[in-house]
Amino acid sequence: MMRSFYHYLLKFRDGKKDDPFVRFANSVYHDHSFPKSSADYDEISRYLEMNGDYLENMSIFDEVWERFLQEA
Numbered sequence: 001m002m003r004s005f006y007h008y009l010l011k012f013r014d015g016k017k018d019d020p021f022v023r024f025a026n027s028v029y030h031d032h033s034f035p036k037s038s039a040d041y042d043e044i045s046r047y048l049e050m051n052g053d054y055l056e057n058m059s060i061f062d063e064v065w066e067r068f069l070q071e072a
Helices: 005-012 020-030 041-051 058-071
Strands: none
């Protein structure tokens, strides 16, 4: 079973504050409505488009998603 995107993203938490992946991970950690158990691109992407005002741009999500798929 594939682990959730949220659990993958947590590995970036608390790194260098100027890293966009770290800022994204820290923000998602504090977002209690984020779909934490999901590994579905469409579900997470829709959620971020509607609720991810903390995300600088969606390309950051896309880059982390590609890493997630490569390391799964």
